[in-house]
Amino acid sequence: MTRKKNHENQFNLEFEQDPIPQVSPEPSQRVVDASEALAEPETILELLSRWRAADWIRPLDVEFARLIRSLSGEQGEEAPPLLLLLAALTSHQVGRGHVCVDLGELMRDAGQVVALPPEESLASSVAPQEMEQLPRPGELLAGIALTDCLAALDRVAAVSEGSQSTPLVLDGHRLYLRRFWRYEQKIARGIRDRLALPSSVADSGSAEAGTLKQALAALFGSQAGVDYQKLACALAARNRFAVITGGPGTGKTTTVVNLLAALQSVAGASPLRQGRKYRIRLAAPTGKAAARLNESIGGAVSRLPLDQLPGQVTVADIPTRVTTLHRLLGSRPDTRQFRHNRDNPLLVDILVIDEASMVDVDLMASVFDALPGSTHLILLGDKDQLASVDAGAVLGELCQRAQEAHYRPGTTDWLQAITGDRVPDDLTDPEGQAMDQAVAMLRRSYRFTETSGIRQLAEAVNTNALDDAMLEGARNGNFEDVAWLDTGVSTEETRTLVNRHALTGTPGAFRHQGQGRVVGNQPVPPPVGYRHYLSLMKDHELAENSPREAWDALAQRVLAAFGDFQVLCALRQGPWGVEGLNDQIARHLLGEQLIPRAEGWYAGRPVLVTGNDYNLGLMNGDVGITFSLPWDQDEAGRTRQVLRVAFSSSDGSGNIRWISPSRLQQLETNYAMTVHKSQGSEFNHTCLVLPDRLSPVMTRELVYTGITRARNWFSLITGNEAVLRESVRQRVIRASGLAERLWQ
Numbered sequence: 001m002t003r004k005k006n007h008e009n010q011f012n013l014e015f016e017q018d019p020i021p022q023v024s025p026e027p028s029q030r031v032v033d034a035s036e037a038l039a040e041p042e043t044i045l046e047l048l049s050r051w052r053a054a055d056w057i058r059p060l061d062v063e064f065a066r067l068i069r070s071l072s073g074e075q076g077e078e079a080p081p082l083l084l085l086l087a088a089l090t091s092h093q094v095g096r097g098h099v100c101v102d103l104g105e106l107m108r109d110a111g112q113v114v115a116l117p118p119e120e121s122l123a124s125s126v127a128p129q130e131m132e133q134l135p136r137p138g139e140l141l142a143g144i145a146l147t148d149c150l151a152a153l154d155r156v157a158a159v160s161e162g163s164q165s166t167p168l169v170l171d172g173h174r175l176y177l178r179r180f181w182r183y184e185q186k187i188a189r190g191i192r193d194r195l196a197l198p199s200s201v202a203d204s205g206s207a208e209a210g211t212l213k214q215a216l217a218a219l220f221g222s223q224a225g226v227d228y229q230k231l232a233c234a235l236a237a238r239n240r241f242a243v244i245t246g247g248p249g250t251g252k253t254t255t256v257v258n259l260l261a262a263l264q265s266v267a268g269a270s271p272l273r274q275g276r277k278y279r280i281r282l283a284a285p286t287g288k289a290a291a292r293l294n295e296s297i298g299g300a301v302s303r304l305p306l307d308q309l310p311g312q313v314t315v316a317d318i319p320t321r322v323t324t325l326h327r328l329l330g331s332r333p334d335t336r337q338f339r340h341n342r343d344n345p346l347l348v349d350i351l352v353i354d355e356a357s358m359v360d361v362d363l364m365a366s367v368f369d370a371l372p373g374s375t376h377l378i379l380l381g382d383k384d385q386l387a388s389v390d391a392g393a394v395l396g397e398l399c400q401r402a403q404e405a406h407y408r409p410g411t412t413d414w415l416q417a418i419t420g421d422r423v424p425d426d427l428t429d430p431e432g433q434a435m436d437q438a439v440a441m442l443r444r445s446y447r448f449t450e451t452s453g454i455r456q457l458a459e460a461v462n463t464n465a466l467d468d469a470m471l472e473g474a475r476n477g478n479f480e481d482v483a484w485l486d487t488g489v490s491t492e493e494t495r496t497l498v499n500r501h502a503l504t505g506t507p508g509a510f511r512h513q514g515q516g517r518v519v520g521n522q523p524v525p526p527p528v529g530y531r532h533y534l535s536l537m538k539d540h541e542l543a544e545n546s547p548r549e550a551w552d553a554l555a556q557r558v559l560a561a562f563g564d565f566q567v568l569c570a571l572r573q574g575p576w577g578v579e580g581l582n583d584q585i586a587r588h589l590l591g592e593q594l595i596p597r598a599e600g601w602y603a604g605r606p607v608l609v610t611g612n613d614y615n616l617g618l619m620n621g622d623v624g625i626t627f628s629l630p631w632d633q634d635e636a637g638r639t640r641q642v643l644r645v646a647f648s649s650s651d652g653s654g655n656i657r658w659i660s661p662s663r664l665q666q667l668e669t670n671y672a673m674t675v676h677k678s679q680g681s682e683f684n685h686t687c688l689v690l691p692d693r694l695s696p697v698m699t700r701e702l703v704y705t706g707i708t709r710a711r712n713w714f715s716l717i718t719g720n721e722a723v724l725r726e727s728v729r730q731r732v733i734r735a736s737g738l739a740e741r742l743w744q
């Protein structure tokens, strides 16, 4: 990315946070005392450099503070030291996923808010003894009241309340990097403006409302009790912005397909539209998530009772192709600016975004930027999953009141008129706000039975109810779909356990060896490990002259078989992180002669793409498997094997793309995957490996997301039960002002 060069221009800059060159002068060895750190700009910059050298903060954070100082100098003022400290901490917080810094919280407990010093300083160049003596943020800010803090930010050239193009924005008691403040503004405005638009179905006596009622009656059979899917459809049809949240298998895809059919029905029957249907697009944040929706949506569309709907809705009116958000918005290499924006909006009437919990504030703001103001935007996702990797927790914030709903009497009466269902009293609230009326939560799982261990464990984690009975149940095999391979033994034995499990999936740990299970009349494929896909690769009967289509078909089968099992972990580094687990599992598979080597490129190596590559058409999150293929010849015309990585197209066609390993830039081996990266994916059998020590990244959201990646079988490996219990007590809380803007 290129840095904008116009910062000499009176702060008239579009301040970009990440493009600042990461070159700090080497810090001096001077020890800065806490009492003098905020005495002068030089002393605080000195301390920030020491923090950077200790790997507490990023080079970028120090550079940002320096930039603020130089910008202040250009304005003829000396930046207050406290301002420089706050600038660096705000940048540091953005790097940790926060959209802003809540100064009130910071003054109350700085150490906790900014998590400094960090648990581990992996790249520290500071001696441990000096690290001990480094003043902490909490010490610097002790004794400074919020009012002093606000005073330090008042009337300085680098800060405004948003009206000027300053690099920092102070909004109430929240301090933002300007770029992030603008994202939040854009999102809040985009939502509020849509909620204020009139709706043709809002009057339950209107012809459109009549069509909607008829369509919903045809789409949803009668069900005992409240049909939350039907309510969600009605609510989302009534608002130009809507959120539908629900846990795994609660029918988000089914609901949205019904919703689109209902909306097309209303459009088709409306004399005003003269039969013109809506232009609809479906998108997801990653290629994997798009591919998964692609797979499920086609079936749901084919089951629609279209002949019973008013408005002559046809299959062609409901799209089944799902694209990634980046592709939809038109990403361009080397810039975060998209081709579609305010000046070149997308031509779309309805946009559905699945797996919206993965969308950060930056991308969400770009979505609003690219949409015409009247476009109907529907977000789907599970509010309890991990938030986006980058800053923000947009879906989580929008759903913060979803559990209790807060529907106003006007909404519940309308819902009853349209759906025939009466909303339970505990979901009503005369004080409910406009935003509440646009959020629907699906409350019944159709995929998991009441007795499913995956379901019960996920719920217990989510509600912090992981009690002894639940843990004992999981440990003692009380659930047919959960195996707890807790050893309580040495690290070495746990490693052996992981290796064996990765090989076979340990069917013996499940009831009846995982055989013969049936859910909802459907036979469930048994739990497997990586031997499953590797055997398929080895045992094929293709010959050198087999046609390309035969290799494609094999690759499809192997990729599907690989998707039947996945080891997930919480960390990146260390023996229980992605790197350590990938290494040990590969070596074990080599020992079992299932792969020819354990390093570099080899047939059987599974890879995960870790960055978008538009030239190759690969997206972050795409998974490929390496094959050895007889597709080359030596000089004598003899067949030579070449390695190619097979990727499944994300357009739902199932087509295979073969890519030479040398062309792949950003990837990692994928025997183990972080829970973060697994978002948007689901596996027949998921194994979650927890480390033997707690770390700040291990949270309730992480454990919940890990468990809910399992479609049919879940296994847990941990050498330390306390780590599981403690993780569930830790929450992901991200500072942001979005909720306040929407629920003011």
Ligand SMILES: Nc1ncnc2c1ncn2[C@@H]1O[C@H](COP(=O)(O)OP(=O)(O)OP(=O)(O)O)[C@@H](O)[C@H]1O
Pocket (backbone or CB within 6 Å): 229, 246, 247, 248, 249, 250, 251, 252, 253, 254, 255, 296, 446, 447, 682
């Ligand atoms: N109202 C319903 N009645 C019966 N079965 C349903 C209903 N809604 C959904 N299902 C079934 O439940 C399963 C899960 O539904 P769906 O894929 O729509 O859920 P989802 O919330 O999108 O799942 P995911 O967690 O994978 O995102 C599917 O097999 C679907 O056919």
